[in-house]
Amino acid sequence: MVVLETERLVMxxxxxxxxxxxxxxxxxxxxADGLAESVGTSRADAWRSLATFIGHREIRGYSHWALVEKATGRFAGRAGPWRPYGFPGLGVGWCLARDHWGKGYATEAARAALDYCFGTLGATEVISLILPGNARSVSVAERIGHSHLRDTEYRGQQVHVYGQRR
Ligand SMILES: CC(C)(COP(=O)(O)OP(=O)(O)OC[C@H]1O[C@@H](n2cnc3c(N)ncnc32)[C@H](O)[C@@H]1OP(=O)(O)O)[C@@H](O)C(=O)NCCC(=O)NCCS
Structure with missing residues:
Protein backbone atom coordinates (compact mmCIF):
# COMPACT_ATOMS: atom_id res chain seq x y z
CA MET A 1 0.00 0.00 0.00
CA VAL A 2 1.38 3.37 -1.00
CA VAL A 3 2.31 6.24 1.29
CA LEU A 4 0.47 9.47 0.54
CA GLU A 5 1.48 12.95 1.55
CA THR A 6 -0.77 15.95 2.00
CA GLU A 7 0.17 19.46 3.03
CA ARG A 8 0.27 18.63 6.75
CA LEU A 9 0.01 14.82 6.96
CA VAL A 10 1.86 11.68 5.99
CA MET A 11 -0.61 8.87 5.29
CA ALA A 32 -15.67 5.67 19.66
CA ASP A 33 -19.33 6.74 19.75
CA GLY A 34 -19.09 8.40 16.32
CA LEU A 35 -18.06 5.26 14.49
CA ALA A 36 -20.52 3.33 12.33
CA GLU A 37 -18.09 0.40 12.70
CA SER A 38 -19.10 0.44 16.35
CA VAL A 39 -16.28 -0.58 18.63
CA GLY A 40 -15.87 -0.30 22.38
CA THR A 41 -13.37 1.82 24.23
CA SER A 42 -11.20 -0.89 25.84
CA ARG A 43 -7.68 -1.78 24.73
CA ALA A 44 -9.00 -5.21 23.68
CA ASP A 45 -11.61 -3.51 21.48
CA ALA A 46 -8.91 -1.28 20.00
CA TRP A 47 -6.65 -4.26 19.26
CA ARG A 48 -9.43 -5.99 17.33
CA SER A 49 -10.27 -2.81 15.46
CA LEU A 50 -6.63 -2.17 14.49
CA ALA A 51 -6.24 -5.82 13.45
CA THR A 52 -9.34 -5.49 11.26
CA PHE A 53 -7.95 -2.44 9.46
CA ILE A 54 -4.58 -4.16 8.93
CA GLY A 55 -6.32 -7.39 7.84
CA HIS A 56 -8.54 -5.46 5.43
CA ARG A 57 -5.35 -4.25 3.70
CA GLU A 58 -4.16 -7.87 3.38
CA ILE A 59 -7.48 -8.98 1.85
CA ARG A 60 -8.41 -5.97 -0.28
CA GLY A 61 -5.03 -4.38 -0.97
CA TYR A 62 -6.15 -1.06 0.51
CA SER A 63 -7.40 0.19 3.87
CA HIS A 64 -7.29 3.22 6.13
CA TRP A 65 -3.88 4.82 6.48
CA ALA A 66 -2.39 6.02 9.75
CA LEU A 67 -2.37 9.83 9.71
CA VAL A 68 0.89 11.24 10.99
CA GLU A 69 1.22 14.94 11.69
CA LYS A 70 4.24 16.14 9.71
CA ALA A 71 5.09 18.94 12.10
CA THR A 72 5.44 16.67 15.14
CA GLY A 73 5.52 13.05 13.91
CA ARG A 74 2.50 12.34 16.14
CA PHE A 75 -0.25 9.84 15.29
CA ALA A 76 -3.37 11.87 14.53
CA GLY A 77 -5.86 9.18 13.48
CA ARG A 78 -6.80 7.07 10.51
CA ALA A 79 -8.59 7.59 7.20
CA GLY A 80 -8.92 5.83 3.89
CA PRO A 81 -10.82 3.45 1.65
CA TRP A 82 -12.90 0.74 3.28
CA ARG A 83 -15.02 -2.12 2.02
CA PRO A 84 -15.41 -4.91 4.56
CA TYR A 85 -17.83 -7.76 3.92
CA GLY A 86 -21.40 -6.43 3.98
CA PHE A 87 -20.44 -2.77 3.40
CA PRO A 88 -22.84 -1.29 0.82
CA GLY A 89 -20.22 0.09 -1.61
CA LEU A 90 -16.65 1.40 -1.64
CA GLY A 91 -16.35 3.60 1.43
CA VAL A 92 -14.04 6.32 2.56
CA GLY A 93 -13.83 6.90 6.31
CA TRP A 94 -12.08 9.08 8.88
CA CYS A 95 -11.36 9.10 12.59
CA LEU A 96 -9.16 11.49 14.55
CA ALA A 97 -7.76 11.39 18.07
CA ARG A 98 -9.67 13.98 20.11
CA ASP A 99 -6.70 16.36 20.46
CA HIS A 100 -6.48 16.60 16.66
CA TRP A 101 -10.05 17.71 16.06
CA GLY A 102 -10.58 21.24 14.77
CA LYS A 103 -7.46 21.43 12.57
CA GLY A 104 -8.91 20.29 9.25
CA TYR A 105 -6.94 17.03 9.22
CA ALA A 106 -9.95 14.77 8.55
CA THR A 107 -10.96 16.82 5.51
CA GLU A 108 -7.37 16.97 4.25
CA ALA A 109 -6.92 13.20 4.58
CA ALA A 110 -10.39 12.38 3.23
CA ARG A 111 -9.76 14.43 0.07
CA ALA A 112 -6.53 12.50 -0.57
CA ALA A 113 -8.30 9.20 0.13
CA LEU A 114 -11.15 10.12 -2.19
CA ASP A 115 -8.73 10.95 -5.03
CA TYR A 116 -7.07 7.58 -4.41
CA CYS A 117 -10.44 5.78 -4.63
CA PHE A 118 -11.40 7.43 -7.93
CA GLY A 119 -7.92 7.66 -9.45
CA THR A 120 -6.13 4.49 -8.34
CA LEU A 121 -8.92 2.10 -7.36
CA GLY A 122 -11.04 3.09 -10.35
CA ALA A 123 -14.19 3.73 -8.33
CA THR A 124 -17.16 5.46 -9.93
CA GLU A 125 -18.99 6.02 -6.62
CA VAL A 126 -17.55 6.44 -3.13
CA ILE A 127 -19.74 6.47 -0.02
CA SER A 128 -19.41 7.19 3.69
CA LEU A 129 -21.74 5.81 6.36
CA ILE A 130 -22.51 8.32 9.10
CA LEU A 131 -24.48 7.77 12.29
CA PRO A 132 -27.43 10.14 12.82
CA GLY A 133 -26.32 13.06 14.97
CA ASN A 134 -22.63 12.97 13.95
CA ALA A 135 -22.63 16.58 12.76
CA ARG A 136 -18.83 16.88 12.63
CA SER A 137 -18.63 13.90 10.29
CA VAL A 138 -21.42 15.28 8.10
CA SER A 139 -19.39 18.50 7.81
CA VAL A 140 -16.33 16.54 6.66
CA ALA A 141 -18.49 14.67 4.13
CA GLU A 142 -19.93 17.92 2.75
CA ARG A 143 -16.52 19.61 2.61
CA ILE A 144 -15.18 16.80 0.40
CA GLY A 145 -18.16 17.09 -1.94
CA HIS A 146 -20.40 14.29 -0.65
CA SER A 147 -24.14 14.72 -0.44
CA HIS A 148 -26.78 12.71 1.40
CA LEU A 149 -27.82 9.83 -0.87
CA ARG A 150 -30.11 7.68 1.28
CA ASP A 151 -30.42 5.98 4.65
CA THR A 152 -29.83 2.30 5.30
CA GLU A 153 -29.24 -0.23 8.05
CA TYR A 154 -25.68 -1.31 8.68
CA ARG A 155 -24.73 -3.84 11.36
CA GLY A 156 -28.02 -3.35 13.14
CA GLN A 157 -27.92 0.47 13.14
CA GLN A 158 -29.64 3.10 11.02
CA VAL A 159 -27.01 5.12 9.15
CA HIS A 160 -26.96 7.98 6.66
CA VAL A 161 -25.26 7.16 3.36
CA TYR A 162 -23.30 10.14 2.02
CA GLY A 163 -21.39 9.90 -1.21
CA GLN A 164 -20.45 11.19 -4.64
CA ARG A 165 -19.86 9.93 -8.17
CA ARG A 166 -17.10 10.86 -10.61
C1 LIG B 1 -15.48 13.22 12.44
C2 LIG B 1 -14.17 13.89 12.83
C3 LIG B 1 -13.01 13.21 12.12
C4 LIG B 1 -14.25 15.35 12.43
O1 LIG B 1 -13.12 16.03 12.91
P1 LIG B 1 -13.00 17.61 12.68
O2 LIG B 1 -11.79 18.05 13.36
O3 LIG B 1 -14.30 18.25 13.02
O4 LIG B 1 -12.86 17.69 11.10
P2 LIG B 1 -11.67 18.32 10.28
O5 LIG B 1 -10.42 17.63 10.62
O6 LIG B 1 -12.07 18.33 8.86
O7 LIG B 1 -11.57 19.80 10.86
C5 LIG B 1 -12.53 20.76 10.57
C6 LIG B 1 -12.45 21.88 11.58
O8 LIG B 1 -11.11 22.34 11.67
C7 LIG B 1 -11.07 23.76 11.46
N1 LIG B 1 -9.73 24.13 10.95
C8 LIG B 1 -8.77 24.70 11.71
N2 LIG B 1 -7.67 24.88 10.99
C9 LIG B 1 -7.92 24.43 9.75
C10 LIG B 1 -7.16 24.36 8.55
N3 LIG B 1 -5.89 24.78 8.50
N4 LIG B 1 -7.74 23.82 7.46
C11 LIG B 1 -9.01 23.38 7.49
N5 LIG B 1 -9.79 23.43 8.62
C12 LIG B 1 -9.23 23.94 9.73
C13 LIG B 1 -12.25 24.01 10.57
O9 LIG B 1 -12.65 25.35 10.61
C14 LIG B 1 -13.29 23.09 11.20
O10 LIG B 1 -13.73 23.68 12.39
P3 LIG B 1 -15.26 23.69 12.86
O11 LIG B 1 -15.56 22.27 13.27
O12 LIG B 1 -15.27 24.60 14.01
O13 LIG B 1 -16.06 24.11 11.67
C15 LIG B 1 -13.92 13.79 14.36
O14 LIG B 1 -14.99 14.44 15.01
C16 LIG B 1 -13.82 12.35 14.84
O15 LIG B 1 -12.80 11.72 14.71
N6 LIG B 1 -14.93 11.84 15.44
C17 LIG B 1 -14.94 10.51 15.99
C18 LIG B 1 -14.88 9.45 14.93
C19 LIG B 1 -15.95 9.64 13.88
O16 LIG B 1 -17.06 10.03 14.18
N7 LIG B 1 -15.59 9.34 12.63
C20 LIG B 1 -16.49 9.46 11.53
C21 LIG B 1 -17.29 8.24 11.35
S1 LIG B 1 -18.49 8.46 10.04
Missing part, protein backbone atom coordinates in the same frame (compact mmCIF):
# COMPACT_ATOMS: atom_id res chain seq x y z
CA UNK A 12 1.20 5.57 5.76
CA UNK A 13 0.00 2.00 6.36
CA UNK A 14 -1.24 1.21 9.88
CA UNK A 15 1.01 -1.25 11.76
CA UNK A 16 0.98 -3.06 15.08
CA UNK A 17 3.32 -0.37 16.41
CA UNK A 18 0.39 2.08 16.25
CA UNK A 19 -1.48 0.10 18.92
CA UNK A 20 -0.85 2.36 21.94
CA UNK A 21 -1.81 5.52 20.03
CA UNK A 22 -4.77 3.74 18.45
CA UNK A 23 -6.01 2.48 21.83
CA UNK A 24 -5.68 5.97 23.35
CA UNK A 25 -7.73 7.38 20.47
CA UNK A 26 -10.57 4.86 20.86
CA UNK A 27 -10.55 5.05 24.68
CA UNK A 28 -12.29 8.41 24.32
CA UNK A 29 -16.06 7.74 24.11
CA UNK A 30 -16.46 10.94 22.05
CA UNK A 31 -14.35 9.24 19.38
Missing amino acids: RPLTGDDFDDYARMLADPEV
Whole structure:
Protein backbone atom coordinates (compact mmCIF):
# COMPACT_ATOMS: atom_id res chain seq x y z
CA MET A 1 0.00 0.00 0.00
CA VAL A 2 1.38 3.37 -1.00
CA VAL A 3 2.31 6.24 1.29
CA LEU A 4 0.47 9.47 0.54
CA GLU A 5 1.48 12.95 1.55
CA THR A 6 -0.77 15.95 2.00
CA GLU A 7 0.17 19.46 3.03
CA ARG A 8 0.27 18.63 6.75
CA LEU A 9 0.01 14.82 6.96
CA VAL A 10 1.86 11.68 5.99
CA MET A 11 -0.61 8.87 5.29
CA ARG A 12 1.20 5.57 5.76
CA PRO A 13 0.00 2.00 6.36
CA LEU A 14 -1.24 1.21 9.88
CA THR A 15 1.01 -1.25 11.76
CA GLY A 16 0.98 -3.06 15.08
CA ASP A 17 3.32 -0.37 16.41
CA ASP A 18 0.39 2.08 16.25
CA PHE A 19 -1.48 0.10 18.92
CA ASP A 20 -0.85 2.36 21.94
CA ASP A 21 -1.81 5.52 20.03
CA TYR A 22 -4.77 3.74 18.45
CA ALA A 23 -6.01 2.48 21.83
CA ARG A 24 -5.68 5.97 23.35
CA MET A 25 -7.73 7.38 20.47
CA LEU A 26 -10.57 4.86 20.86
CA ALA A 27 -10.55 5.05 24.68
CA ASP A 28 -12.29 8.41 24.32
CA PRO A 29 -16.06 7.74 24.11
CA GLU A 30 -16.46 10.94 22.05
CA VAL A 31 -14.35 9.24 19.38
CA ALA A 32 -15.67 5.67 19.66
CA ASP A 33 -19.33 6.74 19.75
CA GLY A 34 -19.09 8.40 16.32
CA LEU A 35 -18.06 5.26 14.49
CA ALA A 36 -20.52 3.33 12.33
CA GLU A 37 -18.09 0.40 12.70
CA SER A 38 -19.10 0.44 16.35
CA VAL A 39 -16.28 -0.58 18.63
CA GLY A 40 -15.87 -0.30 22.38
CA THR A 41 -13.37 1.82 24.23
CA SER A 42 -11.20 -0.89 25.84
CA ARG A 43 -7.68 -1.78 24.73
CA ALA A 44 -9.00 -5.21 23.68
CA ASP A 45 -11.61 -3.51 21.48
CA ALA A 46 -8.91 -1.28 20.00
CA TRP A 47 -6.65 -4.26 19.26
CA ARG A 48 -9.43 -5.99 17.33
CA SER A 49 -10.27 -2.81 15.46
CA LEU A 50 -6.63 -2.17 14.49
CA ALA A 51 -6.24 -5.82 13.45
CA THR A 52 -9.34 -5.49 11.26
CA PHE A 53 -7.95 -2.44 9.46
CA ILE A 54 -4.58 -4.16 8.93
CA GLY A 55 -6.32 -7.39 7.84
CA HIS A 56 -8.54 -5.46 5.43
CA ARG A 57 -5.35 -4.25 3.70
CA GLU A 58 -4.16 -7.87 3.38
CA ILE A 59 -7.48 -8.98 1.85
CA ARG A 60 -8.41 -5.97 -0.28
CA GLY A 61 -5.03 -4.38 -0.97
CA TYR A 62 -6.15 -1.06 0.51
CA SER A 63 -7.40 0.19 3.87
CA HIS A 64 -7.29 3.22 6.13
CA TRP A 65 -3.88 4.82 6.48
CA ALA A 66 -2.39 6.02 9.75
CA LEU A 67 -2.37 9.83 9.71
CA VAL A 68 0.89 11.24 10.99
CA GLU A 69 1.22 14.94 11.69
CA LYS A 70 4.24 16.14 9.71
CA ALA A 71 5.09 18.94 12.10
CA THR A 72 5.44 16.67 15.14
CA GLY A 73 5.52 13.05 13.91
CA ARG A 74 2.50 12.34 16.14
CA PHE A 75 -0.25 9.84 15.29
CA ALA A 76 -3.37 11.87 14.53
CA GLY A 77 -5.86 9.18 13.48
CA ARG A 78 -6.80 7.07 10.51
CA ALA A 79 -8.59 7.59 7.20
CA GLY A 80 -8.92 5.83 3.89
CA PRO A 81 -10.82 3.45 1.65
CA TRP A 82 -12.90 0.74 3.28
CA ARG A 83 -15.02 -2.12 2.02
CA PRO A 84 -15.41 -4.91 4.56
CA TYR A 85 -17.83 -7.76 3.92
CA GLY A 86 -21.40 -6.43 3.98
CA PHE A 87 -20.44 -2.77 3.40
CA PRO A 88 -22.84 -1.29 0.82
CA GLY A 89 -20.22 0.09 -1.61
CA LEU A 90 -16.65 1.40 -1.64
CA GLY A 91 -16.35 3.60 1.43
CA VAL A 92 -14.04 6.32 2.56
CA GLY A 93 -13.83 6.90 6.31
CA TRP A 94 -12.08 9.08 8.88
CA CYS A 95 -11.36 9.10 12.59
CA LEU A 96 -9.16 11.49 14.55
CA ALA A 97 -7.76 11.39 18.07
CA ARG A 98 -9.67 13.98 20.11
CA ASP A 99 -6.70 16.36 20.46
CA HIS A 100 -6.48 16.60 16.66
CA TRP A 101 -10.05 17.71 16.06
CA GLY A 102 -10.58 21.24 14.77
CA LYS A 103 -7.46 21.43 12.57
CA GLY A 104 -8.91 20.29 9.25
CA TYR A 105 -6.94 17.03 9.22
CA ALA A 106 -9.95 14.77 8.55
CA THR A 107 -10.96 16.82 5.51
CA GLU A 108 -7.37 16.97 4.25
CA ALA A 109 -6.92 13.20 4.58
CA ALA A 110 -10.39 12.38 3.23
CA ARG A 111 -9.76 14.43 0.07
CA ALA A 112 -6.53 12.50 -0.57
CA ALA A 113 -8.30 9.20 0.13
CA LEU A 114 -11.15 10.12 -2.19
CA ASP A 115 -8.73 10.95 -5.03
CA TYR A 116 -7.07 7.58 -4.41
CA CYS A 117 -10.44 5.78 -4.63
CA PHE A 118 -11.40 7.43 -7.93
CA GLY A 119 -7.92 7.66 -9.45
CA THR A 120 -6.13 4.49 -8.34
CA LEU A 121 -8.92 2.10 -7.36
CA GLY A 122 -11.04 3.09 -10.35
CA ALA A 123 -14.19 3.73 -8.33
CA THR A 124 -17.16 5.46 -9.93
CA GLU A 125 -18.99 6.02 -6.62
CA VAL A 126 -17.55 6.44 -3.13
CA ILE A 127 -19.74 6.47 -0.02
CA SER A 128 -19.41 7.19 3.69
CA LEU A 129 -21.74 5.81 6.36
CA ILE A 130 -22.51 8.32 9.10
CA LEU A 131 -24.48 7.77 12.29
CA PRO A 132 -27.43 10.14 12.82
CA GLY A 133 -26.32 13.06 14.97
CA ASN A 134 -22.63 12.97 13.95
CA ALA A 135 -22.63 16.58 12.76
CA ARG A 136 -18.83 16.88 12.63
CA SER A 137 -18.63 13.90 10.29
CA VAL A 138 -21.42 15.28 8.10
CA SER A 139 -19.39 18.50 7.81
CA VAL A 140 -16.33 16.54 6.66
CA ALA A 141 -18.49 14.67 4.13
CA GLU A 142 -19.93 17.92 2.75
CA ARG A 143 -16.52 19.61 2.61
CA ILE A 144 -15.18 16.80 0.40
CA GLY A 145 -18.16 17.09 -1.94
CA HIS A 146 -20.40 14.29 -0.65
CA SER A 147 -24.14 14.72 -0.44
CA HIS A 148 -26.78 12.71 1.40
CA LEU A 149 -27.82 9.83 -0.87
CA ARG A 150 -30.11 7.68 1.28
CA ASP A 151 -30.42 5.98 4.65
CA THR A 152 -29.83 2.30 5.30
CA GLU A 153 -29.24 -0.23 8.05
CA TYR A 154 -25.68 -1.31 8.68
CA ARG A 155 -24.73 -3.84 11.36
CA GLY A 156 -28.02 -3.35 13.14
CA GLN A 157 -27.92 0.47 13.14
CA GLN A 158 -29.64 3.10 11.02
CA VAL A 159 -27.01 5.12 9.15
CA HIS A 160 -26.96 7.98 6.66
CA VAL A 161 -25.26 7.16 3.36
CA TYR A 162 -23.30 10.14 2.02
CA GLY A 163 -21.39 9.90 -1.21
CA GLN A 164 -20.45 11.19 -4.64
CA ARG A 165 -19.86 9.93 -8.17
CA ARG A 166 -17.10 10.86 -10.61
C1 LIG B 1 -15.48 13.22 12.44
C2 LIG B 1 -14.17 13.89 12.83
C3 LIG B 1 -13.01 13.21 12.12
C4 LIG B 1 -14.25 15.35 12.43
O1 LIG B 1 -13.12 16.03 12.91
P1 LIG B 1 -13.00 17.61 12.68
O2 LIG B 1 -11.79 18.05 13.36
O3 LIG B 1 -14.30 18.25 13.02
O4 LIG B 1 -12.86 17.69 11.10
P2 LIG B 1 -11.67 18.32 10.28
O5 LIG B 1 -10.42 17.63 10.62
O6 LIG B 1 -12.07 18.33 8.86
O7 LIG B 1 -11.57 19.80 10.86
C5 LIG B 1 -12.53 20.76 10.57
C6 LIG B 1 -12.45 21.88 11.58
O8 LIG B 1 -11.11 22.34 11.67
C7 LIG B 1 -11.07 23.76 11.46
N1 LIG B 1 -9.73 24.13 10.95
C8 LIG B 1 -8.77 24.70 11.71
N2 LIG B 1 -7.67 24.88 10.99
C9 LIG B 1 -7.92 24.43 9.75
C10 LIG B 1 -7.16 24.36 8.55
N3 LIG B 1 -5.89 24.78 8.50
N4 LIG B 1 -7.74 23.82 7.46
C11 LIG B 1 -9.01 23.38 7.49
N5 LIG B 1 -9.79 23.43 8.62
C12 LIG B 1 -9.23 23.94 9.73
C13 LIG B 1 -12.25 24.01 10.57
O9 LIG B 1 -12.65 25.35 10.61
C14 LIG B 1 -13.29 23.09 11.20
O10 LIG B 1 -13.73 23.68 12.39
P3 LIG B 1 -15.26 23.69 12.86
O11 LIG B 1 -15.56 22.27 13.27
O12 LIG B 1 -15.27 24.60 14.01
O13 LIG B 1 -16.06 24.11 11.67
C15 LIG B 1 -13.92 13.79 14.36
O14 LIG B 1 -14.99 14.44 15.01
C16 LIG B 1 -13.82 12.35 14.84
O15 LIG B 1 -12.80 11.72 14.71
N6 LIG B 1 -14.93 11.84 15.44
C17 LIG B 1 -14.94 10.51 15.99
C18 LIG B 1 -14.88 9.45 14.93
C19 LIG B 1 -15.95 9.64 13.88
O16 LIG B 1 -17.06 10.03 14.18
N7 LIG B 1 -15.59 9.34 12.63
C20 LIG B 1 -16.49 9.46 11.53
C21 LIG B 1 -17.29 8.24 11.35
S1 LIG B 1 -18.49 8.46 10.04
